[in-house]
Amino acid sequence: MPKAAKPARDPHQLPASIDETLTLLTGADYVADRSLATVLYLALKMGRPLFLEGEAGVGKTEIAKVLAASLGRRLIRLQCYEGLDISSAVYEWNYAAQMMAIRLAEAAGETDRARLEGDVFSERYLVKRPLLQALEPAAEGPPVLLIDELDRTDEAFEAFLLEVLSDFQITIPELGTIKAEHPPIVIVTSNRTREIHDALKRRCLYHWVGYPDAERELKIVRTKVPQAPAKLSRExxxxxxxxxxxxxxKQPGVAETLDWASALSELDAVALDPRIVNDTLGVLLKYQDDIEKTGGAATEQLLADMRSEQRV
Structure with missing residues (x-):
């Protein structure tokens, strides 16, 4: 009797194991190690935010994008910056529309101020920003909320996040408390330009996303830039x-490695030589002091050391 076919996995369903999590990431061309797959699986299983810390360009943001795409969930991104406040991150009132409604009511002879106030401070005039959007129900399942580069904000905003990440609720004085029926999947990233307070970290599972070793970085290059010749990718x-x-x-991240591989492929390079490295260092390094320190004779020495090590 033929063996029954295994039912297809529901794309909206969360992975049921570490191996499934690893498969989910790999299926979206994200080359992850098992430690990352483990903490991501636990965050999904436990319903806890995942705090990812590491240098810029190592793939922290990409994890949220891959997760949303693989699970068929909406990705809601809050890009953090200095001076970010509640009106930009959570909600604000549409003051122009409110004033128009008040003037129209007055012109129509409306005298019930309590009723008018209730009308203009209704959800109709509420402009929902990313954090409030993330608490709304969705047919495909809770969204993926990416709070990107939290270290760019100030401590006051970080303190505000405690209510959101603790109870997944937001209090709007005019409307009351809005609570998520099903909490969103939360990914918080930081480039560690400043330390994030322990109170917020305690609400999250933590993972340091470091630079990959050579074997994994080569897999990433071959996956993301398949047109690059094999020898060029290795070099x-x-x-x-x-x-x-x-x-x-600033050391080059994985993002810069991929950019450089794409650039060299566009130039039809098949291997590295001092001329082409020096001509394209601006793709790999983003500070003039680093380019000056690495170019010229230093490039030749780096290439010689690299090839000497490859021969061993």
């Missing part, structure tokens, strides 16, 4: 790995 990864050992103001 790009080896060069970047050596470059990260140098005393630079």
């Amino acid at each position: 790009i990864v080896a060069f970047v790995q050596h470059l990260r050992k140098q005393d630079l103001f």
